[in-house]
Amino acid sequence: xxxxxxxxxAMMRTAVDPQTAAVAIAxxxxxxxxxxxxxxxxxxxxxxxxxxxxxxxSITQGWPLPVxxxxxxxxAFVFALVLGVPTLKLRGDYLAIVTISAAEIIRYVGRSGGxxxxxxxxxxxxxIAGSQYRTPFTDLSPFPTGTTxxxxxxxxxxxxxxxxxxxxxxxxxVAAIWTAVRIGRRKVGLEGSTRTLAMVGLTALxxxxxxxxxxxxxxxxxVNGWWFTVVAWILVGISLIIVLGLTRSPWxxxxxxxxxxxxxxxxLGKNVFAIKMQALIIGGLFGAIGGMMYVLxxxxxxxxxxRSITFFAYTALLLGGAATIWGPVLGSLIFFVxxxxxxxVANTYLSxxxxxxxxxxxxxSQFAFIIVGVALMLLVIFRPQGILGDKRELRFNV
Amino acid sequence: MSRTSVLERGVVARAAAFLxxxxxxxxLLLLLSSRSVEAxxxxxxxxxxxxxxxxxxxxxxxxxEGVDVTLTKPDGSTETQTTEKDGxxxxxxTEPGNYLVGVDEETLPKGSELRPPANAALRGPEGTIKVDxxxxxxxxxxxxxxxxxxxxxxxxxxxxxxxxxVNGIRLGLLLAxxxxxxxxxxxxxxxxxxxxxxxxxxxxxVGYGLVNVAGLPLVVGGILVVIICxxxxxxxxxxxxxxxxxxxxxxxxxxxxxxxxxxxxxxxFQYTVGARTVRVVVETPETRDFGxxxxxxxxxxxxxIAAVVLALVxxxxxxxxIGRATRAVADNPALAQxxxxxxxxxxxxxxTVAMGLSGLSGILYALIVNGVKWDxxxxxxxxxxxxxxLGGLGTAFGALVGSLIIGLVVELSPMVIPGDFKYAAALLIxxxxxxxxxxxxxxxxxxxx
Numbered sequence: 001x002x003x004x005x006x007x008x009x010a011m012m013r014t015a016v017d018p019q020t021a022a023v024a025i026a027x028x029x030x031x032x033x034x035x036x037x038x039x040x041x042x043x044x045x046x047x048x049x050x051x052x053x054x055x056x057x058s059i060t061q062g063w064p065l066p067v068x069x070x071x072x073x074x075x076a077f078v079f080a081l082v083l084g085v086p087t088l089k090l091r092g093d094y095l096a097i098v099t100i101s102a103a104e105i106i107r108y109v110g111r112s113g114g115x116x117x118x119x120x121x122x123x124x125x126x127x128i129a130g131s132q133y134r135t136p137f138t139d140l141s142p143f144p145t146g147t148t149x150x151x152x153x154x155x156x157x158x159x160x161x162x163x164x165x166x167x168x169x170x171x172x173x174v175a176a177i178w179t180a181v182r183i184g185r186r187k188v189g190l191e192g193s194t195r196t197l198a199m200v201g202l203t204a205l206x207x208x209x210x211x212x213x214x215x216x217x218x219x220x221x222x223v224n225g226w227w228f229t230v231v232a233w234i235l236v237g238i239s240l241i242i243v244l245g246l247t248r249s250p251w252x253x254x255x256x257x258x259x260x261x262x263x264x265x266x267x268l269g270k271n272v273f274a275i276k277m278q279a280l281i282i283g284g285l286f287g288a289i290g291g292m293m294y295v296l297x298x299x300x301x302x303x304x305x306x307r308s309i310t311f312f313a314y315t316a317l318l319l320g321g322a323a324t325i326w327g328p329v330l331g332s333l334i335f336f337v338x339x340x341x342x343x344x345v346a347n348t349y350l351s352x353x354x355x356x357x358x359x360x361x362x363x364x365s366q367f368a369f370i371i372v373g374v375a376l377m378l379l380v381i382f383r384p385q386g387i388l389g390d391k392r393e394l395r396f397n398v
Numbered sequence: 399m400s401r402t403s404v405l406e407r408g409v410v411a412r413a414a415a416f417l418x419x420x421x422x423x424x425x426l427l428l429l430l431s432s433r434s435v436e437a438x439x440x441x442x443x444x445x446x447x448x449x450x451x452x453x454x455x456x457x458x459x460x461x462x463e464g465v466d467v468t469l470t471k472p473d474g475s476t477e478t479q480t481t482e483k484d485g486x487x488x489x490x491x492t493e494p495g496n497y498l499v500g501v502d503e504e505t506l507p508k509g510s511e512l513r514p515p516a517n518a519a520l521r522g523p524e525g526t527i528k529v530d531x532x533x534x535x536x537x538x539x540x541x542x543x544x545x546x547x548x549x550x551x552x553x554x555x556x557x558x559x560x561x562x563x564v565n566g567i568r569l570g571l572l573l574a575x576x577x578x579x580x581x582x583x584x585x586x587x588x589x590x591x592x593x594x595x596x597x598x599x600x601x602x603x604v605g606y607g608l609v610n611v612a613g614l615p616l617v618v619g620g621i622l623v624v625i626i627c628x629x630x631x632x633x634x635x636x637x638x639x640x641x642x643x644x645x646x647x648x649x650x651x652x653x654x655x656x657x658x659x660x661x662x663x664x665x666x667f668q669y670t671v672g673a674r675t676v677r678v679v680v681e682t683p684e685t686r687d688f689g690x691x692x693x694x695x696x697x698x699x700x701x702x703i704a705a706v707v708l709a710l711v712x713x714x715x716x717x718x719x720i721g722r723a724t725r726a727v728a729d730n731p732a733l734a735q736x737x738x739x740x741x742x743x744x745x746x747x748x749x750t751v752a753m754g755l756s757g758l759s760g761i762l763y764a765l766i767v768n769g770v771k772w773d774x775x776x777x778x779x780x781x782x783x784x785x786x787x788l789g790g791l792g793t794a795f796g797a798l799v800g801s802l803i804i805g806l807v808v809e810l811s812p813m814v815i816p817g818d819f820k821y822a823a824a825l826l827i828x829x830x831x832x833x834x835x836x837x838x839x840x841x842x843x844x845x846x847x
Contacts (some may be wrong), residue, residue, distance in 0.1 A: 040650060086833045093590055093791070094832060096653070097783050101825040104780055114816020307776075311657055318654065359669075366669040373662025380654045381642065 002176030005166075005214070007344035012214035014340045015333055018148075018224065021232035022293035024332035027313045027320075029238045029286025034314075035322035036247060037279040040092050043083070043099030044287050044313050046106045049305040050075045051288025052295040053110065057121050059133035065140070069292065070134075076288035079106075080281040088276045100307065110302035127301035130223065137296060141221035148226055151208070154215040169213045176202050176209070224297040232293050236329060239286055244325055246282070255279055256323075315376045321389030330387060335372075342368035441488035441764065445535040451497060452488035453539045461485020462544065466502035471495070480505075480697050494533050499540045500526035510544040527753045533541070555813075557690035562809045564691050568766065570805025571704035573778065575759035577785040577797040578711060579752025585728030585792030586741075586748050587639065588649045592656040595775030595782060596663035600761020601627050602770030603667055605678040616679060620761055627757025635749040639741060660779075667772035675769040678761060683768075700762040707758065708798060715794055724748060728792055781808065781821065784828040790841025799839055804825075 014020060026048050033041040054072035059065070079102075087098045113124035117362065122128065158165045180202040182188050183195060190198055219225040246252050254275050257265045266272050291305065298304070320331025346364035349355045359367060385391045439452035451469060456462035467487040469477045471496035479487045491497070500522070501512050514521050520530040527540045580594045601623050609619035638659075642652060642799075683694040715721040726734040727744045735741045763778075764770035785804045789796025804824050811823040831838075 021499060038650075040653070051580055084840070086829065090832065090836050092650070093653075094787070094836065096590065097787055098829055098832060101780055101784065105822045105825050108819060110824040112818040114818050259762075268502045308661075313662060314654060356610065362672070363669050366665045369665035370662050371668060373658045373665065376658030376661065377655045380658065381645075381647065384651050386590075 001350045007348060008214040010344050011337045011340050012210060015210075015337050016216055016229050016233075017336070018228040018232035018297050019294055020237050020332055020336045021229070022290045022296075023309070023313060023316065023336070024231075024236050024238050024290075024329045025293060026287045026290030026309075027316050027328035027332050028236070028243055029283035029290065030313050030317055031322060031324075031328045032243065032246075032255075032279055032283035033287065034317065035324070035327070036252065036255040036259065037276060037283075038092070039088075039276060039280060039283075040096040041099045041280070041283070042096050042307075042310055042314075043101075043103030044283075044307040045307060046103035047076045047079065047284040047287030047304045048101070048291030048294060048309065049103075049106055049110060049300075049302060049352075051291035052300045052305065053122065054288070055292040056128045056133040056295060056300045058066075059136060060121075060128065065136040068136075072288050072292050073285055076284045076291075077281055080284040081277075084277045084280045088273055090282065095197050100310070103307065103310065107302045107306050117300075118232060122300075127202050127299050127304075130295065130297065130299045133300075134223070135294060138221055138227070141227040143220040143225075143227050145220060147219050148219060149215055149217040150211045151215060163206065166213060169209055172241075173206055173213070174204050183384050230299050235289060235293060239289070240325060240329065245306055247325070251275075251278075281347050306394075311376075312372075315372060315379075318376070318384070318386050321386030323390070324386075324388040327386055327388045339372060340367050342371055441490050443535050443537055443538075447492070447534060449491040449494070449532050449534050449536050449538065450487070450488060451491060451499060451529055451532070451538045451540065453542060455481045455487060455501070455542050455778070456484040456542060462507060464505060466505045467542070468500050468502065470500065472497065478502075483707050491532055491534075494531075497529040497532055497538075498522045498526040499529055499542070500524065501542065507546060511746065513543045513545045550760065558813060559810070562693055562813060563806065564693060566806035566809035567802065568693075568697055568701050568805070569809055570802035571701055572759050572763050572766070573781055573785050573805055574708055574798045574801035575704050575762070576756040576778075576795050577782045577789075577801050578708065580749075580782055581754045581789070581792055581797035582724065582728060582748045582794055584786065585641070585794075586724065586731065586745050587652075588638070589652050589656060590649075590783075592653065592779065593660035593663060593665030594656075594752075594756060595779035596660050596667075597630070597756040597775070598626060598760040598763065598778065599667060599757075599770060599772065599775035600630065601757030602678065602764030602774060603671065603676070603760075604757065605761035605764055606671070606676045606770060609678050610676065610680065619678075623761045624754045624758050627760070628754030630757075631749040631751070631753025632746060634753070635746050639749065640746070643742075643745075664772055664776065671772070673772060675771045677769045678764045683765075694766070696765045700766050704762060707755070711755070712795065712798075720744070720747065725794075728794075733781070736766070741749045774824040777821075781824055784824055788828055788831055788838055793838070793840050796838055796840035803839075 026044055029047065030044045033039040035046075051072040055068045058068035058071040063071070083099060083102055087095045109118070111125040113119045125254035127215055141390050155166050155169065180199060181190070183190055183202070218229070221227040247255070254265065254270055254380065257268075257270070258272055258275050258279075262272050265275075294305070316331035316335040317328055318331070319334055320327030320329065343365050346359065346367050347361070350367070351357060351359050351361060351364050379386070437683050441452050443450045454461055455467060461481070461483070462485050463481055463483050465485075467479050467481060467483045469479075469489045471477070473494065477489060479489070481487050490665075496584050503511065503525075506512070512525055512527075514525065515527055516634050520528050527542070529540050532538060532641075547766045555728075576594065576598050580591060583589055583591050583594070589730030604623045604626050605619055608614045608622055609616055612619075614622070639652075642655070647655075679696075683696045685692055685694050686698070715725060723734070723739045724747070726737075726739055727741050727748075731741055734744075760770065760775070763774065767774075782801075785800035786797050787800070788803060789798065804827075807824045807827055808820045811820045815823060
C-alpha cells in the first residue's frame with residue numbers, strides 16, 4: 001500500500017506542477033492552430049522557447065517584469081508573422097515542414113556559441129539559469145514564507161490512514177467521475193443549470209477528495225512552490241475563458257470554416273490568409289505565455305524546449321480532444337500524470353528486487369516513453385477525437 | 399625447539415602484518431604527500447573574494463617545465479609565474495574583469511610556439527589568450543598547449559573548399575539513400591513519414607548488433623542490415639499502413655501516427671543500447687590523401703556503394719515495369735489503379751525498398767561518422783525533409799538533387815558562418831526556396847494552396 005501511495009503522491013505532485021500548467025497553456029494555443037483552424041504547426045516549442053528567451057533576457061538586462069512579458073509576447077508575434085507569410089498560402093504539409101524546421105533553427109541559434117554577442121545573451125547550450133530572472137516574479141508573491149499542505153486534513157487523520165478509508169475514498173472518486181461522464185453525455189436526465197451545477201459540484205468533490213487522498217506539500221513561494229502553481233493555473237483559467245470567448249464568436253466560426261473547407265470560405269468573401277494568420281498569431285502568443293511559465297521554475301535551456309515538447313503537446317491535445325475547450329487541459333493532465341504513473345509503476349514493480357527486476361533505473365523512464373509513443377499511435381488510429389472530442393469535427397485533411 | 403619456532407612464527411607474522419599494513423598505508427601516504435606538493439601551486443576560489451586562473455602548461459600527460467606564464471590584469475599590470483615540473487600555474491585573482499594569459503616565447507622548448515585557441519574569440523593580442531569576464535568565486539582554465547614553430551594548420555581556402563565539398567557530396571549521397579525512399583513514400587501514399595529517420599538509426603543499430611556484437615564480417619552484416627530493414631518496411635505496411643489506408647485514416651492523422659512511431663522507436667533504441675554511441679566496427683579507419691583531400695577508406699566505399707545503389711534505383715524507376723508503375727502511382731494513385739496497376743502491391747514494394755535503403759544509409763552513416771546513437775536519425779530527419787521538399791515533394795530524382803544540395807550546404811556553410819549554424823543554414827535555405835518556388839526544384843509547378 002505504501003508503494004501505491006508513493007506513486008499516487010507523485011502523480012498528484014505532477015498534476016499541480018506549474019510546468020504541467022505551462023504545457024497546458026501551450027496546448028491551448030496549439031488547439032487554436034490545429035484543432036480549430038487545421039494548421040499543422042509542429043513548431044509550438046519555438047513559440048515557447050522564444051517567449052522564454054524574450055522574457056528571461058529582458059529581465060537579465062534589467063527591464064521590469066511587465067516589459068519582459070511584453071517582449072516575450074512580441075518576439076512570438078514577430079515569429080508568427082515571419083512563419084506565416086511564406087507558408088500559409090501553401091498546402092498544409094508545407095506548413096508542417098516549415099514550422100518544425102523554423103523551430104529547429106531557433107533552437108540551433110539559441111544553443112550556438114558561435115557569435116559572442118548572441119551567446120552573451122542566451123548563454124549558448126547551457127542556457128539561462130532560473131535564478132537570473134526568477135526574482136522579480138518571486139518577489140510579487142503575496143504568500144508568507146513557509147510550507148503549506150493541501151489539504152491539511154487528509155487521509156492520515158481518519159482512522160490512522162487505514163487502507164479501508166483510502167479504498168473507499170478512491171471508490172467515491174471513481175463513482176463521481178463516472179457520474180460526471182454520464183451527465184456530460186446527457187445520459188442522466190439533468191438539463192440547464194441543474195446540469196451545470198451537478199458538473200461543478202462533482203468536479204469540486206473529485207478535486208477535494210484527490211487532495212484528501214494524496215496530499216501535496218510545497219513551499220509557499222520558493223521554486224515550484226504554491227505561488228508558481230497558483231499563478232500557472234490561474235493563467236490556464238484565463239486562457240480557457242479567452243478561447244471560449246473567441247471560439248463562440250463569429251471569428252471562431254470562421255476558423256472552423258477554414259478548417260473544413262478553405263475554398264468555400266474564400267468564395268464567401270472571407271480573407272482566408274488573414275484568418276489563418278490571426279489564428280497562428282493568437283495560438284503562438286499562448287505558446288509564448290506557456291513557455292514563460294515553463295521556464296520560471298526551471299531554466300531556459302534550448303534543448304529542453306525542442307521537438308519532443310511539441311510532440312508531447314500533440315499527444316496531450318489528441319488525448320484530451322482537439323477542437324474542444326477542456327481537451328487541452330484534460331489531455332495535458334492525463335499525459336503528464338500518466339507518464340509519472342508509468343514511471344512509478346515501472347520503478348516500483350519492474351525494477352526492484354521485491355517484485356520483478358527486468359529493467360534498470362534508466363530503462364523505466366524510457367519504457368514510459370515507449371508506451372507514450374505507442375499510445376499516441378493507438379489513440380490516433382482508434383479514437384482520433386480523444387476523450388472529449390467530436391469525431392465529426394475531425395474530418396479535416398491536409 | 400617448539401618455543402623458538404613459535405617465537406619465529408610470531409616474528410614472521412608480525413613482519414607480514416607490518417608489510418601488509420605498510421602496503422595499505424603507502425598509497426595513502428603518497429596521496430597525502432602529493433597533495434601537499436600540489437597545494438603549493440593550488441588556487442581555491444573563495445566566494446566573493448578571489449577567483450583562480452589556473453592550468454597546466456603543455457598537457458597533463460606532458461607538462462612543460464620552466465615556462466614563464468604571464469598574466470595581464472585589467473589595469474595593464476602583469477604577473478609572471480615559472481612552471482614547475484608538473485607544468486602547473488595558478489594565479490589568484492582579486493578583481494573581476496578581463497584578463498590575458500600569455501607565455502614568454504623564449505622560455506618555451508626550442509622550436510615550439512604557443513598554439514592559438516581554436517575559437518577566434520579567445521585570441522588576444524600578441525599571441526595571448528583571453529580570459530574574459532572573470533568573476534570572483536570561479537575557476538578559469540585557459541588552455542596552454544604548444545605546437546612546432548611554423549606549424550600551419552590553416553589550410554588554404556581553396557583546399558578547405560575542396561575538402562568540404564567532398565564531405566558534402568558524401569553526406570548528400572547518404573542523405574539521398576534515405577530521402578529517395580521518403581519521397582517515394584510521400585508520393586505514393588501521401589504520408590510525411592517522421593519515423594523515417596529512426597529507420598536510418600535502425601540500420602546503424604542492426605549493423606552494430608550484427609557486426610560488432612555478433613562478429614559477422616562487415617559485408618555480410620551490411621547485406622543482412624538491408625534485408626532486415628527492408629523486411630521492417632514490408633512488415634510495417636502489412637500490419638500498419640495498409641490497414642490504415644483501408645480504414646481511410648486522414649493524412650494528418652497518419653502523420654501523427656508516424657510521430658508516435660518515431661517516439662516509440664527512439665526510446666526503444668535507448669532502452670536496448672542506452673544513450674551511448676555504439677560503433678559498427680571498432681578499428682579506427684585508414685585514411686588516404688588525394689592531393690589536398692583526406693578521406694577514410696570507409697568513406698570512399700560508402701560513397702561508391704551509395705552512388706551505385708542510387709543509380710540502380712534510378713534505372714529501375716525509369717526502365718522496369720514495376721518502376722514505371724511506381725512512378726504512375728506517385729503521380730496519380732487513382733488513375734494508376736484505374737489503369738490496372740495493383741497500387742497496394744506497388745506501395746508495399748515502395749515501403750520495403752525505402753526502408754532497405756534507409757537501413758543501408760544508416761549503416762554507412764554509422765561507418766563514416768564512427769558510430770550510431772539513439773538520436774542519430776533524429777539529427778538528420780529535418781535534413782531529409784529539407785532535401786525532399788527542396789527537390790520537390792514526391793519526386794525521386796528531386797530528392798537526389800535536394801540531398802546533394804543539402805549535403806553541400808551543411809558541409810560548406812561553416813566556411814562563412816560558425817559551425818553550429820550548419821544545420822540551421824540548410825533549413826533556412828529550404829524556407830527561402832519555398833518562398834520563391836514552393837513546388838521544389840524538380841516539382842511540377844502546380845497550385846499547392
